Amino acid sequence: MSFNQPCEYVRKTDEKHGVPMTIYWTEEELADWICEIGYPQYRVCFEKNFLSGRHLVYLDASKLPDIGITDFEHIKDIAGKIRGLIGLDHVIKNLSIAKSNPMIAYMDMKRKSGDVAMNIPYNEFLKKNKRWYK
Structure with a gap:
């Protein structure tokens, strides 16, 4: 198990x-992905x-300019692909x-x-927080 990996x-x-x-992707895996989807110029940003x-x-799209991605068409495309990676079909406007x-x-x-966050599987997270999620 490597640093910050479950x-x-x-x-x-x-x-x-x-x-x-x-x-669970590493920094390198995420940087490789941005190249694979056609944006190798942004590898250094990641x-x-x-x-x-x-x-x-x-x-999301509001954070990409903060890391150096400023082309609006690229922002829209990359943000959409990120949502696809994590299984979201919409933009999270209010995290709470x-x-x-x-x-x-x-x-x-x-x-x-940290080890605590990395080594709790989803099913145990649900059990621990069952009062919040019915």
Whole structure:
């Protein structure tokens, strides 16, 4: 297990429960992806901001200019592809409301670094927070 990566049990359990595995991408895997979708010029933007898969839940069109992506057509395309990676069909405008969705709340929790956040599988997260998600 590498730094900020979950154990195999968590990955397998999360995959079984439909958690997008892209949230576990490393910085290099995310930088490779931006090149694969046709934007190699933005690889450095992802690298210099140390972005990995756990940051995807917050990386929307409003945040892309902050990391150096300023072409509006590119922003729209990349933001749409990011939403596709994490299984969202819409833009998250209000994260506190979006957290009423347990999958979004789980991805938000995974955004944090450390062994505790990384090594809780989705099903245990749901049990621990069952009072919030019926």
